[in-house]
Amino acid sequence: MAGSPVNFRTFIVVALSVGAAVFCVYVYSLNYIVGTVFASAYTATIVFITIMVIYKYITKRTKLRYAVAAALSFVLGISAFAVGAYTADDWRTGEAYNGNCSVLGRVCAVDFSSGDYKFVIEDLYLNGKPVVGKMRVTVLPAENNAAEHVATGDKLSFEASVRHVKLISGFRINGNAYRTNIRYNVSVRGDALSVVFGAPSALEKFTAGLRELLVENMGEKYGNIAFSMLTGDKYALDGEIKDYFTAAGLGHIMAVSGLHIGFLIFVLNFVLYRLSKKVRFPIILAAIAGYTVLADFSPSVVRAVIMAVISGFAVFVGGRKDLLSSLLCAFSFILAVKPMYLFDAGFLLSFAAIFGIALFANSIRLFMAKRGAHNKIASGIGASVSVSVAVTPVQTYFFGQIQLLSVIANVILLPFVSVVFITLVATLPIAAIPYCGGILHASKYLLVALDYAAQGIAAVPFTVITVKTSAAVFLCYPVMFCASGYFMMNKGKTAVILYSAAVCVLICYICAA
Template identity: 25%
Template structure:
């Protein structure tokens, strides 16, 4: 696939190298104690560029200095964070039981063995309480699931162990008693009540499987989903739908912006901004949701304006801002997936869609196909590295699922907003989600084919390289007619596999 027009403006990539340098410097400084060394080496490089600037082109000097300065700044920041984690006061209490005050930052989750895991920020520690800070991970009995919620501040007795996570988590805490909630956030409390009411309404008007899926798609709440449904979505390449992503934000804000034809563009932009803030609070203003909101806004910019030249600098600037505010994102796989998927949305998909449209494809069909293909291709190596498998039905599954995701997201979000104000109206909107949820469940069921559409590959770096090379070669060969025939034959084989698996089952 290539551009349909030779006069298409070149992409503005000037901010991309500094953003990548900042990302690499931050990740290296968090994973290893090399931040100050890296900053020193880059500083020497910047000095060398300055000394040689008379022999180099002005553009080369400017770009080199931008990259080196970004690397220096973010290397120092990462080194300071690394030093703070390694020398945190909790580190001297490893093996001891302490009293801590924590603020919950994400929903408690069930883990293997029926236990629970909670992510929280440290507020204070010890007796008497001494103010402290830093992210921690708490493990405890299943009682944690019902005892605390996002925004709650609670007291807990816990044993301190060193964190095995390769991020900025300062310690891992193993609860030795029950938590005692001592405070909460009014905003989070309101959001929690709305979420709970929405879940109750879904359970009252939808079949059990659909009622469990709707909160996952709209709010990212997967607590009611059984292991079979989760496995089915993972195998079919649809697991990303059950986490709040930039796509959710784009759909919700895009629907509001479409009202601009009725209420005016300026009013629509203001309303979209207000809805975005409310959506983030309702879903949870956790780092992952904030990341999704920003990436969704960038993706929306690229899709609505079709100005990829503006979207790419905006994406690069967003990476710099997010890494400055939350350096831990540099080693967060979710952040990486969001960035590459958003880049595919604003760079590759419009280019490929324009090519297909010039050949007579209807634009809505071309857009849907290219968005699904681009997103799956760029994220496939990362997904393979994480899961050790690749879904051969993921593109088809996402195309079929894409027909109903927008209605589910819009109707579901509106129903969540009405859950407290007008439960009857919310229930009516939830009922309208029923057919779409049925369709999505059937799409996941058929495309998973009982687990047979997931091809095992090596996990880790080997799997990443293997799939990345395979994808790169495939894209390069796609312009050749014989390879396109091979691709379509492969698609038919996947279809035959799905049909045969359904017949056997």
């Protein structure tokens, strides 16, 4: 847009509006009265702006895209606040069950990775009354431990002291509890459990069968790594394995994300390449929708699927793909339905990674290509550097650490990770045929190499450094935007970037002190 300091994207405006609505929800969660005042001011402002922009469009004094941006900002922003406020109120009702309760629930997840027995139960009844949410059950050692025989689909009943999980503690939203919907924690002796054996659902049978197939043919360790790579389910994965993969900067391959969706689309496109786009597109769409269900609708997968659908539709109708617009579209629609995801580390890491790629990857690629680097190498380095820079604020805030070798690890190993994933996906249908499971040995040997590489990188001194920071670190993202090509100020851009960065560093230092 000529004369504008910012390259306008409809969903930049929408995303900012939805983000403001979520901030109102946050204030509402802290204080009902103040939050209501903020929400009223927000609603009045967005209604006024929407009416004015639409009126200007009707009188042909503004463009359609501004009217669309205003309308979407109103609809998605109001939705985000309404859903978030309802969630905050609903979460508070569970506080009534703090203390000794009789518990009845259905086992939906089993975790024996640490050597202890841990379960997640759903369809909860506390003191005979149905309640919303799930409960994490830790089974304490006992001579007669009924937990040894518990499986997914069984029903547990017992009496114990229940601890309600707070959605907000101090000034911090418990994003992980919100995402998993685990609202209660309890510890109970194994001999106090009463078990009624039940049947798993079709999806639970499928995932259990998949894990059994992988473990049977690849061994306990590598079967569980493969299962985590495919489904994002880390319940059965040893904590030490998760630690050194994370330290090496490769923890993201254990969480189903856009990387996995991209691999899956690549495999499907390769298999279906003879079909026309009109036939191929709905088949791929159905496949990634099914994969989203398998990954339990994790935020990173939903984000990747929405972006893949937008990009695929753009190609299908002959339009132009725009990474930043599709990213912010996914951001806005997800937060309109699940507003508290904005406080979840996995959600923010997923979006930050793609945000970094959208801002810087192409510039870094062109910079390296002009200096003689091969285009694919330049693209890989550009993507890895961009992702590492963009996820750093999230990592320092939630985990207090930075993986210094993550750029090198991802540049070198991501092509190999893609080979591992594609080999797994390609051989699994054959492995499911009786007496053909041995074909998974090829994937096992690839995983062995990847595992040793991750251990080696994690063992390097100072691979991980600890950093103390506060929520002020998220001010880095406006600075990153100003430094990107989307910020088109011809004069004074460098000064704006340096001034913004200095203010950001100063605020972060003051808040962290």
